[in-house]
Amino acid sequence: MKHGTILVIDDNPAILTAVKICLGGIFEKVVTLTSPDKALTTIAQENPAAILLDMNFTLGVNSGQEGMMWLSAIHRKFPDIPIVLITAYADVKLAVRALKNGAADFVSKPWDNDELIRVLKDAIDKAGEVIPLEQLESEHVRKALSKCDGNMKRAADLLGISRQTLYNKIKN
Amino acid sequence: MKHGTILVIDDNPAILTAVKICLGGIFEKVVTLTSPDKALTTIAQENPAAILLDMNFTLGVNSGQEGMMWLSAIHRKFPDIPIVLITAYADVKLAVRALKNGAADFVSKPWDNDELIRVLKDAIDKAGEVIPLEQLESEHVRKALSKCDGNMKRAADLLGISRQTLYNKIKN
DNA sequence: TGCACATTGTCTAAACATTAGACACACTTG
DNA sequence: CAAGTGTGTCTAATGTTTAGACAATGTGCA
Numbered sequence: 001m002k003h004g005t006i007l008v009i010d011d012n013p014a015i016l017t018a019v020k021i022c023l024g025g026i027f028e029k030v031v032t033l034t035s036p037d038k039a040l041t042t043i044a045q046e047n048p049a050a051i052l053l054d055m056n057f058t059l060g061v062n063s064g065q066e067g068m069m070w071l072s073a074i075h076r077k078f079p080d081i082p083i084v085l086i087t088a089y090a091d092v093k094l095a096v097r098a099l100k101n102g103a104a105d106f107v108s109k110p111w112d113n114d115e116l117i118r119v120l121k122d123a124i125d126k127a128g129e130v131i132p133l134e135q136l137e138s139e140h141v142r143k144a145l146s147k148c149d150g151n152m153k154r155a156a157d158l159l160g161i162s163r164q165t166l167y168n169k170i171k172n
Numbered sequence: 173m174k175h176g177t178i179l180v181i182d183d184n185p186a187i188l189t190a191v192k193i194c195l196g197g198i199f200e201k202v203v204t205l206t207s208p209d210k211a212l213t214t215i216a217q218e219n220p221a222a223i224l225l226d227m228n229f230t231l232g233v234n235s236g237q238e239g240m241m242w243l244s245a246i247h248r249k250f251p252d253i254p255i256v257l258i259t260a261y262a263d264v265k266l267a268v269r270a271l272k273n274g275a276a277d278f279v280s281k282p283w284d285n286d287e288l289i290r291v292l293k294d295a296i297d298k299a300g301e302v303i304p305l306e307q308l309e310s311e312h313v314r315k316a317l318s319k320c321d322g323n324m325k326r327a328a329d330l331l332g333i334s335r336q337t338l339y340n341k342i343k344n
Numbered sequence: 345t346g347c348a349c350a351t352t353g354t355c356t357a358a359a360c361a362t363t364a365g366a367c368a369c370a371c372t373t374g
Numbered sequence: 375c376a377a378g379t380g381t382g383t384c385t386a387a388t389g390t391t392t393a394g395a396c397a398a399t400g401t402g403c404a
Contacts, residue, residue, distance in 0.1 A: 080318045092262045096278045099271045106268045130316045132332030137305060144302045146252045153351060160304030165391055167353080325380060337362055339382080 004049025004124060005029040009036050009070075010086070011054065019052065022113045023120070036070040043078055049124045050104070052116075055087040055094070064094045068101060075102035082123035086111065141169055176221025177201040178292060181208050181242075182258070183226065191224065194285045195292070208242040215250055221296045222276070224288075227259040227266070240266075240273060247274035254295035258283065313341055 006027045008019050016032040023030045031046050033039060036053070043051070051074065055067025064087060071083055082104035087094065090108035098106050104123035107116060141159065148155040156166040178199045180191050188204040195202050203218050205211060208225070215223070223246065227239025243255055254276035259266065262280035270278050276295035279288060313331065320327040328338040 080315050090264045092264055092267045092278065092280055095264045095267050096271065099268065100277070105272070106264065108264055128319055130312075130319055130327075130330040132330070133309060133312060134332055136308065136312055140302075140305060140308055143252050147300055147302055151351075155302075158302040158304070160306055162392055163352090164354095164393090168390080323380075334363055335381090336364090336383095340361075 003028050005031055005046050006050055006052060006120060007031045007033065007039075007043060007046060007048040008052045009033045009039060009054060010052075011035060011056075015054075019116075022116065026117050027120075036066075036074075039070060039074055040077055043074065043081065048081060050120050050127070051081055051083045052120065053083055053085055055085055055098075056089070064089065064091070064098075068094075068098065071098060071101055071103055080127060082127040084119055084123055138169070141166065145170070175200050176296060177203055177218050178222055178224060179203045179205070179211075179215060179218060179220040180224045181205045181211055181226060182224075183207060183228075187226070191288075194288065198289050199292075208238075208246075211242060211246055212249055215246065215253065220253060222292050222299070223253055223255045224292065225255055225257055227257055227270075228261065240270065243270060243273055243275055252299060254299040256291055256295055310341070313338065317342070 004027060006023055006029070008016060008023075008030060009032075010016050010019070011034050013034060016034065020030045020032060027049075029046075031042065031048065033042060039051075053067060053071060053074070055064040067085060067087065071085065074081075074083060079102070083102065084105045084107060085095075085098045085103045086107045086109060088109040095106040104127065105119045107119055141155075144155040144159050145152070148158065152166050152170075153163050156163045159166065161169075176199060178195055178201070180188060180195075180202060181204070182188050182191070183206050185206060188206065192202045192204060199221075201218075203214065203220065205214060211223075225239060225243060225246070239257060239259065243257065246253075246255060251274070255274065256277045256279060257267075257270045257275045258279045258281060260281040267278040276299065277291045279291055313327075316327040316330050317324070320330065324338050324342075325335050328335045331338065333341075
């Protein structure tokens with residue numbers, strides 16, 4: 001049994017029921033919403049470990065704009081909660097855009113229950129990873145230096161530290 | 173005219189020619205390979221600003237395994253160079269897997285020239301962004317605290333710093 | 345070639361940050 | 375209530391960062 005709450009947002013009550021049954025035995029709590037209107041307040045209250053978000057809410061509008069908007073809004077306000085998108089209108093462009101907009105994963109309807117569970121677990125695990133500050137820093141420093149072709153003065157400027165400090169950081 | 177070299181890897185010479193013409197007027201230099209075998213050495217020599225990688229090299233094998241392998245290998249060795257994948261067998265699962273494996277973007281054949289150019293430019297721009305160390309640090313600190321529900325002792329442990337230091341960091 | 349300019353490696357001394365350790369206090373939880 | 379854990383605060387030692395300076399080394403270009 002995985003700890004944490006899952007928030008599921010889909011305008012189709014039948015799907016919500018199906019998902020609830022599918023996830024109910026695996027996750028501590030499954031909260032559902034039939035519309036994303038109250039998503040932000042619900043997230044603030046429930047503090048879910050992950051969010052499963054359908055992309056199509058307005059009848060007849062299946063471009064995914066709606067879901068994309070909510071994805072952005074939720075991700076901006078809660079950048080640490082992984083959001084898994086789900087849609088019936090699988091489309092490569094849409095999937096790519098979703099991932100680039102911060103989605104943790106992208107699942108097509110009809111989904112495989114085991115796959116859905118795996119995807120959510122993975123998303124939660126990945127979101128929970130916190131690396132030491134020192135490691136984060138040294139990776140970033142390497143990136144800055146690579147972008148500046150090894151020019152330490154410019155790299156130090158980009159990083160917002162003094163040249164000498166950068167010098168010391170890469171020494172050790 | 174955008175600075176930097178683009179490396180294009182595709183087993184179809186006709187496509188390489190087409191891409192070269194399409195990108196030639198926009199980017200400083202376009203280098204092509206018909207097989208990814210020499211990709212790593214070529215990248216080391218040319219230091220490209222971005223890589224355009226086809227996903228299917230073995231005749232009859234179109235699952236994208238080949239391209240995915242090379243994506244991982246290249247991304248591991250050159251994590252700062254954005255890799256745009258391109259494939260004729262557009263598939264949501266494949267695209268999602270590619271992006272999660274470090275691809276900067278995913279384009280389907282037949283592509284739109286302007287879109288390809290835009291995607292490459294975006295990938296290069298995004299890869300070149302370097303934020304100040306302080307900002308990176310404070311974002312990471314917030315993430316750690318959120319994961320630990322505000323428990324400073326555990327967050328400090330995860331971050332590899334002392335409790336007092338974390339205390340000071342969030343004060344200022 | 346040689347000049348102007350930028351960058352590096354190195355140093356100093358002052359300012360600042362980080363550390364382990366200590367301590368009273370508040371908070372959960374059995 | 376008592377044990378356990380976390381917080382806010384302090385100290386003194388240690389380590390890091392800074393601006394500034396300097397000669398030496400590269401780099402672009404006339």
